[in-house]
Amino acid sequence: MIEDKIVQEAAARYGSMFDHILEGCQVISPSFHYLYVNEVVARQGHSTREKLLGHTMMEKYPGIENTPFFAKLRRCMEKRMADQMENEFSFPDGSTGWFELRLEPIPEGVFILSLDITERKNLDRAKNEFVAVASHQLRTPLTAVRWYVDLLRAKPAGLSALQRGYLRQVEASTSRMIALITALLNVSRIELGSLALLPEPCDISRMLDDALKDSTSLIRKKHLKVSRRYRSGLPSIAADRKILETVFQNLVANAANYTPAKGKIALKIVLRAKTMEISVADTGIGIPATARGRIFNKFFRADNAREENPEGSGLGLYIVKSVLEQAGGKIRFESQEGKGTTFFVSLPLAGMKGRTGTKSLS
Amino acid sequence: MLIVEDEAPLREVLVRVLKGEGFSVHQAANGEEGLALARKDQPTAILLDIAMPRMDGLTMLDHLRKESEWGRSVPVLILTNLNADDKILRNIMENQPAYYLVKADWHADEIVQRVRECVHRSRRPLAVHD
Numbered sequence: 001m002i003e004d005k006i007v008q009e010a011a012a013r014y015g016s017m018f019d020h021i022l023e024g025c026q027v028i029s030p031s032f033h034y035l036y037v038n039e040v041v042a043r044q045g046h047s048t049r050e051k052l053l054g055h056t057m058m059e060k061y062p063g064i065e066n067t068p069f070f071a072k073l074r075r076c077m078e079k080r081m082a083d084q085m086e087n088e089f090s091f092p093d094g095s096t097g098w099f100e101l102r103l104e105p106i107p108e109g110v111f112i113l114s115l116d117i118t119e120r121k122n123l124d125r126a127k128n129e130f131v132a133v134a135s136h137q138l139r140t141p142l143t144a145v146r147w148y149v150d151l152l153r154a155k156p157a158g159l160s161a162l163q164r165g166y167l168r169q170v171e172a173s174t175s176r177m178i179a180l181i182t183a184l185l186n187v188s189r190i191e192l193g194s195l196a197l198l199p200e201p202c203d204i205s206r207m208l209d210d211a212l213k214d215s216t217s218l219i220r221k222k223h224l225k226v227s228r229r230y231r232s233g234l235p236s237i238a239a240d241r242k243i244l245e246t247v248f249q250n251l252v253a254n255a256a257n258y259t260p261a262k263g264k265i266a267l268k269i270v271l272r273a274k275t276m277e278i279s280v281a282d283t284g285i286g287i288p289a290t291a292r293g294r295i296f297n298k299f300f301r302a303d304n305a306r307e308e309n310p311e312g313s314g315l316g317l318y319i320v321k322s323v324l325e326q327a328g329g330k331i332r333f334e335s336q337e338g339k340g341t342t343f344f345v346s347l348p349l350a351g352m353k354g355r356t357g358t359k360s361l362s
Numbered sequence: 363m364l365i366v367e368d369e370a371p372l373r374e375v376l377v378r379v380l381k382g383e384g385f386s387v388h389q390a391a392n393g394e395e396g397l398a399l400a401r402k403d404q405p406t407a408i409l410l411d412i413a414m415p416r417m418d419g420l421t422m423l424d425h426l427r428k429e430s431e432w433g434r435s436v437p438v439l440i441l442t443n444l445n446a447d448d449k450i451l452r453n454i455m456e457n458q459p460a461y462y463l464v465k466a467d468w469h470a471d472e473i474v475q476r477v478r479e480c481v482h483r484s485r486r487p488l489a490v491h492d
Contacts, residue, residue, distance in 0.1 A: 132445075139443035139466040140369060147375040150470040154379075178466045185445060196451075 002033040007054050010035035010108060024099075024114035027106065030077055032057045035108055044099065044116055046091045061092070073103060073110060080105040086117065128188040135185045139178070146174045176311055183315040186246070187298065190322045197327055199238040199352045204276060205230045207241075208267050211248035215256040222261045230269035237276060238351030243323045247331075250316040251280040251343050257309045258341070259284035274349055281342035287335040295333070296321040304337070327352045363477070364405040365389045366396035366422065367441070368414040372465070376409060379470045380477065393417030397425055404432050407480045409473075410459070412442040412450065420453045427457045437480035441465050441473070 010027050014036045018025035024041035026034060034052045042049045047060065057064050064070050069087040076083050083103045090096050098121040102113040149171050156164055189195050205228075212219070212226065219226060255265045263283040270277045287295055291302035299314040306312075324331050328348050335341035363385040367373040373389055380387050388403055390396035394417040400408060408426075412419040419440065426433035437460040444450065446462065454462055460480045463473065 136443055136445070139464075140372070143443060143465040144369070144371045144375075146466065147372065147470045151375060151378065154471065181466070189445075 002029065002031070002035070002054050004054065007035055011053075024112075024116075026112045026114070027108055027110070028057065028073065028077075028112060029109040032073075034060075041114060044097070044114060046093060046095070061089075063090075069101060072101075073112070076103040076105055076110050088121075125192065128192045131184055131188040132192075135181045135188070138181055142174055142178055142181070145170070146178070149174065180313050180315075183313050183319065186319050186323075187315055190319065190326070195323070195326060197240045197243070197352055199240055201236040202239045202241055202244055203234075203236050204244070204278060204347070205232070205234055205269060207244055207248055208252075208269070208278065211245070211252040212267070214249050215253050218253075218256045219265070222256070222259070222263070224256060224259055224262070225264045227264070227266045228268075229266065234269060234271065234276070235349065237347055237349060239347060240327055240352060243327050243352075244347075247320050247324055247329075247345060248278075248280075250320045251345070254316060254343075255280050255282035255284065255341075257312070258282065258305060263340075271349075272346075275346040276349055278345045278347070279342055280345075281340065283340040286337035286339050286341055287333070288337045292335070296331075363387045363481075364396065364400055364403065364408045366391075366393065366408065366414070366419060367411040368392055369411075375470055376473070379474050383474055383478070385477070393419055393422035397422050400426060400433070400436075401430075405436070407437040407439065407460075407477060409439050409441050409477065412440060412444050420450065420457075423453065423457045423459065439463065439473075439476055439480060 006029070014025070014027060015038075018036075018038045021038065022040065024044045025036070025038045026041045027036040029035050033054060033056050037045075037049050037052050039049065042052060045052065045061070052060055057070075067087060067089070069085065069089070072083050072085055075081070082105065084101060085103075086098060086100050088096055088098050097116060097118045100115040100117050104111045104113070149167055152159070153164070153167055153171070159167070208228070208230070212228075218224075252265070252267075259265060259282040264281075265283075266279075266281040268279045268281070270279070285304045285308055288302055288304060291300075294300045295302070296317050298318040300318075301312055301314040321331055324345065329352075330346045331343060333341055333343045363380055365373055365376050365380070365387060367376065367389070368391050370391070373391070377387050377389055388399050388405060390399050392414045396408070396410070396419075397417065399405075400422075410419040410423060419442070423438060423440075426436065426438070428434075438457075439461040440454070440459045441463050442450075443465050445464070446454070450462075461476055463476065468476075
């Protein structure tokens with residue numbers, strides 16, 4: 001127990017302000033004693049004010065010192081810097097709950113504002129699981145459409161030119177729908193936080209070449225000029241292959257999609273002290289200044305991108321940025337509307353950290 | 363060749379394209395039937411769906427790999443619309459199918475191509491294509 005006097009002083013100072021607020025409010029001392037808690041915190045913590053006040057967090061919630069929340073609290077206590085986070089807590093009775101927490105350094109220690117977001121988290125999870133299940137269910141009938149079209153196209157002799165044209169449209173739309181479902185699945189996996197990271201040695205220049213191959217037909221059709229500026233013998237990087245494939249495929253496909261005929265695409269790899277920087281530059285339509293802040297947002301598409309390629313889903317760059325950041329990489333871009341865009345991906349030479357998870361990208 | 367797939371329309375396409383390539387084809391609509399046919403016929407390769415009634419493909423593969431010398435080495439192509447979650451990945455590590463393919467991502471002729479690769483060379487280390 002900490003001295004009653006200190007606790008009483010804290011109660012006098014904060015009680016009148018925070019007793020009736022809807023968020024949880026608490027003051028924690030540098031020795032992690034509860035100096036003040038309002039009713040909401042006590043309820044959130046499955047306890048009472050009397051049981052908490054004057055005791056340490058570790059006493060009341062054994063194991064709390066090993067949570068990411070506690071690491072932040074300690075940092076806030078030492079560095080005197082505000083912070084915020086979402087954390088899932090396990091309570092002594094076996095239940096769990098999600099909380100949004102704001103930490104603010106104050107003279108007595110740290111002031112914590114907590115909001116119970118368990119319900120929102122559960123809804124998010126249900127929504128994401130729904131998308132995952134629905135996507136799987138949608139794939140099966142689409143597979144049937146695709147394969148039966150394949151059968152028809154394998155023996156085109158009995159079909160008129162018009163019918164063959166219709167079949168091409170069916171095939172193109174099916175492919176588009178399958179690609180969209182794959183993107184949605186990836187989004188749900190990213191948002192569920194269930195993405196596994198399996199680092200293995202990756203030859204980056206080779207992966208870039210593979211990404212180019214995937215866009216070959218479009219590059220040929222538009223007579224785009226491609227330059228590859230990377231030397232042989234670059235070090236391989238321990239990274240999740242699927243994640244890097246997704247990143248490079250998306251960036252190269254974007255360059256090809258948003259560059260008018262006869263334009264240029266330039267791929268480059270530069271070694272820096274601790275990172276490898278891969279750039280994908282194009283002489284395409286560029287990103288309008290007003291769209292730059294939102295270009296990585298889910299479903300966002302700039303007006304000129306919509307005009308150039310009505311079929312995009314607005315998920316590509318969102319997925320690219322999310323998976324890269326989860327894997328310790330970074331992405332940025334430079335762009336001038338009407339002139340072109342360059343995306344820079346930087347990967348740590350030390351490689352990605354592995355992570356067990358329940359899903360991989362598809 | 364043995365095709366184990368519960369969705370009749372998909373099974374029909376696979377049967378048709380593989381027969382067209384000259385393979386002799388047997389078919390089953392779930393893991394239980396598949397396992398019985400595999401034991402009886404010992405096919406050169408097996409195309410195996412995962413989500414099926416009665417016995418799923420992963421369980422069938424488990425049985426195959428454990429119960430006989432032939433079953434341990436027969437090339438198996440997993441053909442599914444499920445994504446590789448941890449259960450599937452673990453099974454892949456343990457049971458070493460020749461391929462793991464997401465059906466929707468592949469054209470019928472590309473699947474035939476993979477089957478040919480499996481049949482024309484001895485079992486190779488795992489290749490995952492999802």
